[in-house]
Amino acid sequence: MKLFAVKVEEGREDVDGKPSVGPVYRNLLAKNDFPPPDSDLNTAWDAFRVSVDKYPGNRMLGWREFIDGKLGPYVWKTYREVYEEVLHIGSALRASGAEPGSRIGVYGSNCPQWIVAMEACSAHSLICVPLYDTLGSGAVNYIIDHAEIDFIFVQDKKVKELLNHECTHAQRLKLMVCFTSLREEDKDKAASIGVKPYSWNEFLHMGKEYPSELLPPQPFNICTIMYTSGTSGDPKGVILTHENIATSIRGIDIFMAQFEDKMTVDDVYISFLPLAHILDRMIEEYFFHKGASVGYYHGDMNALRDDLMELKPTFLAGVPRVFERIQEGVIKALEELSPFRRRVFDILYKYKLAWMNLGFKQKNASPLADLLAFRKVKARLGGRIRLIISGGAPLSSEVEEFLRVTSCAFVLQGYGLTETCGLSTIGFPDEMCMVGTVGSAFVYSELRLEEVPEMGYNPLGDPPRGEICVRGKTTFAGYYKNPELTRETVRDGWFHTGDIGEMQPNGVVKIIDRKKNLIKLSQGEYVAVEYLEKVYGITPIVEEIWVYGDSFKSMLVAVVVPHEGNTERWAHLNGHRGSFSELCCLNQLQDQILLQLKSTAERNKLRGFEHIKGVILEPQPFEVERDLVTPTLKKRRDQLFKFYKVQIDQLYHKLTGGRH
The missing domain is CATH 3.30.300.30 (ANL, C-terminal domain)
Known part of the structure; x- marks a missing residue:
């Protein structure tokens, strides 16, 4: 049996009222100890700055503009162009009174301005506080107050939420910068509550007029406070340091190095998951580190396929519902074919799956099946997809298998939370034993299961089951202004995720339940x-x-x-x-x-x-x-x-x- 994790500590039965715990597992690449850090990669700012030096002319951020009422092709800014904007926006923030440690809000959907604001925060040791673009006035009001945000970048269509009478704490803001431009009535409303309004170009101009020296962060400095959207109660502010971000990026580098297919500067990621969510944020951070390109969807999920066809990305990440819809779309198209062609598709599917189950890589399992049937599935995703990652929730085995066979791309699941800076486990491409699982421990993570007696889960049983606990260099620094919750979830150095996992004999984890959604x-x-x-x-x-x-x-x-x-x-x-x-x-x-x-x-x-x-x-x-x-x-x-x-x-x- 091929192993994907190594046991570094044995489990123990319950003692002195403490629950039983299972063995501690690490990634095979961290068998003896966690790999050393990269001396050139200590902070999130390093990841971007080094790439600007290495790849100044590479395409970095892409977006689509409306031309005569229709969406045009993708327009791009290079790493050097983005860096120049970052310098100006950072200088403008400093000229407006922002000091190292100030909390800077970013409220809106994914776009180049979002990233420029984020990088400007890193350049001056400011703390970026993302706000989901789907949040209403109540949640925005809570976060502005709780995080003590004084400066905010906001998408034009979100200005009304910010200036809504329910958002009473907007009055604490010193200024707001619109991603584009502000209407006169919004300027007047902002000024009436003491908030200085700026268009993007006005703020850029201020930065050019008042240049400021960079104040790069230290690894232990807070990089971001990410408020989890929360399935109940008020959002929780998760504190992630620059070391958390940099370590996570380094871990992906080390993990990817073991595979034949390498990521290159020509890779393109289509960004549609919210940047306020850790999965999209870390993917983009990694792409910037590699000098690759990120193209943003134009804002309409129902028309995402149009962006896919125009951008032709090589990397696609999403939550399970996205991939369920892709499968449904293919099945619907199949239903419109003749019974004979549907039968041929089914035979080719089973034929390729059989070879993959025997250990053949997906690209070698059946080139004929790919040519006759599955290249059309790949074409629906733009035609160039090389890697598909599902996160945010477990992906069903049926959908994962379907994508592995038909997409002509590597397909894998990862698992993690905002509190673990994204990845806690990661799957392996071309390993069919991974289907229905979330892979094994990430490079810089240790994993173990803890007993949940009220649910009958025993980490020392057969199979071992229990609450997934994580510790390591990517685990968060705590919940902002909530030491009680931090103590409740981080015990003896282990972060308790609330997710129930089942440990497979090969060291791979399967998510089977959720502890918090237990009712009596x-x-x-x-x-x-x-x-x-x-x-x-x-x-x-x-x-x-x-x-x-x-x-x-x-x-x-x-x-x-x-x-x-x-x-x-x-x-x-x-x-x-x-x-x-x-x-x-x-x-x-x-x-x-x-x-x-x-x-x-x-x-x-x-x-x-x-x-x-x-x-x-x-x-x-x-x-x-x-x-x-x-x-x-x-x-x-x-x-x-x-x-x-x-x-x-x-x-x-x-x-x-x-x-x-």
């Missing part, structure tokens, strides 16, 4: 709702599902967004007519979905109390705009409960016959 029913049974959502989510008629239960109820219910295509097929076969919304009102559809959920539960050997007893049908997907999911599409359970509370109460009343 009225009879005392513990239920892991996230696990159940994953199981029930494979039901053909289900597009999305949110499972609900609480300690005052003896049964589970769910809000289900039906799969539109499969619902319409059911309606056609059963003589029902109407729009999708009208179909979702039918009692017969409710009964059909409950029947299919029951079948899924029985097939997966779920216990009786894990069966769904009632459903609410929702024609609209759970959306960021309604604040029902985070920007990375994780369910906001508190918001979902508020949104559906009346219907849930009515459903329980109906299920219990009015008994309380």
